[in-house]
Amino acid sequence: MKANLEDIARAAGVSKMTVSRVLRGGSGFSAETRDKVTKVAETLGYVPNRLAAAFGSDQASTLVGMCVPRLTSGLFGHVLDGVDRALTRLGYQLMIGANSHSAAEEEAWIRQVISWRPAGLILSGRTHTPGTVDLLRQAASPVVEIWDLTTSPIDMSVGFSHFDCGAEMGQFLIRRGRRRAGYVGALARADVMGAARQEGFETTLSRAGHPLIAREVLHDAPGFYAGYYGLETLLGREPKLDVVYFHNDEMAIGGLAYAQSRGLRVPEDIGIAGWGGMEAASILPRRLTTTVVPTTAIGKAAAEALVARLKGEPGQEVTVVPTRLVPGETG
Amino acid sequence: MKANLEDIARAAGVSKMTVSRVLRGGSGFSAETRDKVTKVAETLGYVPNRLAAAFGSDQASTLVGMCVPRLTSGLFGHVLDGVDRALTRLGYQLMIGANSHSAAEEEAWIRQVISWRPAGLILSGRTHTPGTVDLLRQAASPVVEIWDLTTSPIDMSVGFSHFDCGAEMGQFLIRRGRRRAGYVGALARADVMGAARQEGFETTLSRAGHPLIAREVLHDAPGFYAGYYGLETLLGREPKLDVVYFHNDEMAIGGLAYAQSRGLRVPEDIGIAGWGGMEAASILPRRLTTTVVPTTAIGKAAAEALVARLKGEPGQEVTVVPTRLVPGETG
DNA sequence: TGCGTCAGGTTTACCGGTAACGTATCAAAA
DNA sequence: TTTTGATACGTTACCGGTAAACCTGACGCA
Structure with missing residues (x-):
């Protein structure tokens, strides 16, 4: 060079x-x-030589750091895609990292990225260590927290309410006449968002007078297998459930597979509902009842909010990107 | 700060x-x-302040750039994950970009990343513009090309042969007694790898004396829908196929859905084979016949090869990471 | 006693940009 | 004619590290 x-x-x-x-x-x-x-x-x-440029003046950096829970998640893949497209268009570069749903790993990653003096950061979730908050305050660079809406964001926030997702699905299933609901979840390490959906779901059911009958939260990765065996366990304990809400679509599809293997008719004998809106869910023989999450839009909005702030334009502190409940044929 | x-x-x-x-x-x-x-x-x-460090001495950079075709691809998500874990462990940071299967977009991205004077680069695929090759030669930083094995890599190469994947599946299906095979592919922009698998598949079938009966390559994203409608089109033209090889597992699952909707028995009436080894494929009522690709291992190997080179250790120029044909119950 | 050696530092000269400021030029205004 | 201001550019001082050359005192040894 x-x-x-x-x-x-x-x-x-x-x-x-x-x-x-x-x-x-x-x-x-x-x-x-x-x-x-x-x-x-x-x-x-x-x-x-951007290295020299960014070094010479702290305004000149076009580097944005982004941390996601897992790089293998279909949902976050789309969020990343949204961020990447927007940032590329706006002339920024993207540095990424994964934290395996661990706030401590997130802090370790932030410590690395901060040393590159990025123009801004995009973080997933609202759970951070005190050390992280200190670091971010000291660095004084814009931060967008995505995925879950924060009551008090560190700086900016883009996402939706997981509690409301669960609540909305609860209302929907009640309206469809379901009365004996179960829940199957999973927490690899600690997926706080799933817990929020579960809480919204249960709260709504209770208020409607038909509280949750049974729940099963596996200490496992939230995939097909967890859904399959989770439903097996749940039905072993409570055979008379008339609907089951799953942590996400992968698990719901796993549950669907189990129901079919047991000869249960869906949705007549048992209803199945997921969350996330993964592509596969829409082409199943029976389209899955689920909540579609605007992943790409969240990524795009986050990137744009960050860049707006960097350019001194007055951006929104909190951007709500609404989810959409898709009825399907399984719920 | x-x-x-x-x-x-x-x-x-x-x-x-x-x-x-x-x-x-x-x-x-x-x-x-x-x-x-x-x-x-x-x-x-x-x-x-890594900015200052990397600026002060070109040996000090711990920045690695990686370009993938799509960030929304499940397979590349796992490759990214493998790269990320390895690089994090070794103390490097990862800058990513997507090129939508376009060599021109790849060049544009490389032009951006090179301006950060990265320690090394990881690229997907072996198709590059002349401008890209020039840039890389000028930058003189180590480059690992992943995913497809290159006969003459720019620098280093980690992956497997897509041609061989197709050929192996061809042999397997012939051994299983299939005689009237079809192929359904897709090329969003230009997925050269899929074409290589198709070529290997067709070549092997011809050599075995049972050449391909029909093919359908859609100009569409290689997803569930493309598989569904691709098979519909193919069977419309050639109803008597006894097996169909798909571009990838998503498409194969789409094809499976179409076959079931038509009342075709799988594998009795028609065999279905995919490629990629996506997780969903293993929990279908009938496990999909497919080729499992060691995505995470490829990412890990690529990162390690790069870092070995950076540390002056003599690494391999070409690393073969073998794929594995999984028989399943649909082929 | 004189000298080399070596651990344990210090000093100095960059690296390639950007920002701040200085200055020459020239046309329009006074 | 003089003043003013805008325009177009030059000069210089950094930014925060790293590399390499350069000290310095203690110690060993002939």
Whole structure:
């Protein structure tokens, strides 16, 4: 990587600073200077050095850090995609990390990213260690917390209420005539969001006078198998459930598979409801009753809120991105 | 972010350079100096500045860039996960981007990342623009190409042969007595890998004396819907197929759904085979016949090969990570 | 006693940008 | 004609580290 601003300056017969201004598209130079400089830069194969730029002025960083619970999650893949597209379009670069649903791992990751002096950060969830909060306050760079709405965000927040998701599904199932509901969840480490949905679900059922009959929360990854065996366990304890709400769609599909293997008719004998809106759920023989989460939109909104703040535009502190309950044929 | 090396140096009564050496764990200082410096650094809440470090010396960068076709792909999510875990463990940071299967977008992304002077790059696929190759040669930083094995990698390569995947599946299906095979693919933009599998599949069938009867390659995203309607189209043209090989598992599951909706028995009336080894495929009522791809292992191997090179250890140029054909109950 | 050696530092010179500020030029206004 | 202001550019001082050269006192040894 040989050519730098000075080389161009020498070759174009102007000063370093003029080259810098031209290449950054500022002002303070004549049209002919601009043409000469851009031509020389091209012939020399100049590649800008953001390291130097960000180092020289803390305003110049175009680096955004983002931390998600798991990189293998379909939902977060779409969130990442939304963030990535928006940031790319706006001229920012994305540094990522995963924290396995652990606030301590998140802090460790933030400690690494902060050392690159990023322009801003996007974090998933609202649970942070005190150390994390300290670090963020000290760094004073904009932070967007996504996924769950925070009552008091560190800085900005984009997402929806998991409690409300559960509550809405509870109301829906009651309206459909369900009276004996169960819940199957999973918490790999500690997925607080799932717990919030469960709480919303149970609260609503109780208020409606038909409280939850049985619940089973596995200490396992929330996948197909957990749903399959979770429903088996639940029905072993309480055979007369008329509907089961699952932690997410993967688990619901697992539950669906178990119900079919037992010869149970869905939705006649038992209803099945999931959460998340994964693609597979819509092409099942019977379309899954679920809550569709606007993953890409959340990512996009988060990135845009962050960049707006960086550009000094007054952005919203809290952005609500609504979910949508999709009735389907299993609930 | 207030405390820097000089602040610590002043407070500890030593020089900046001594602080730098202590904090980076070098040598050339006494134990009491070390203790004093680390204590002062802690009380001042010092956060290292990698920007300055990487800027000051090009060896000091711990930044690795990685470009994948799509962030929403389940398979690449796992590859990313493998890379992320390995790099985190080894003390590197990961900058990502997506190129939508487009070599031009890849070049644009590389141009951005190169400007951060990364220690190394991980790219997906072997198709690059001439501009990309130029850039990489000029930057002279290590590059690992993953996913498909390259005959002549730019630098290093980790993956497997897509052609062989298709060929192996062809052999397997022939052994199972299939004689009238079809293929359903998809190319959002241009997925060259899928084409390689198709080629391996067709070549093997021809050599075995039972060439492919029909193929349908949709200009669509390779998902459930594409598989569903792809099989519909294919069977509309050639009703007497006895097996269909799909671009990937999502599409195969879509095909499975179509077969069931038509009342076709699987595998008796028609066999279904996929590729990729997605989790859902193993919990279907009938486990899908597919090729399991060691996604996480590829990511891990790529990261480790890169870091080995960075540390000057002699690494392998080409690492083969074998795939595994899983018979299942649909083929 | 003189000299080399070595651990344990310090000093200095960058790295490649950006920001702040200074200055030359020239046209319009007074 | 002089003053003013805008424009276009040059100069210089950093930013926070790293590398390498350079000290310095203690110690060993001939």
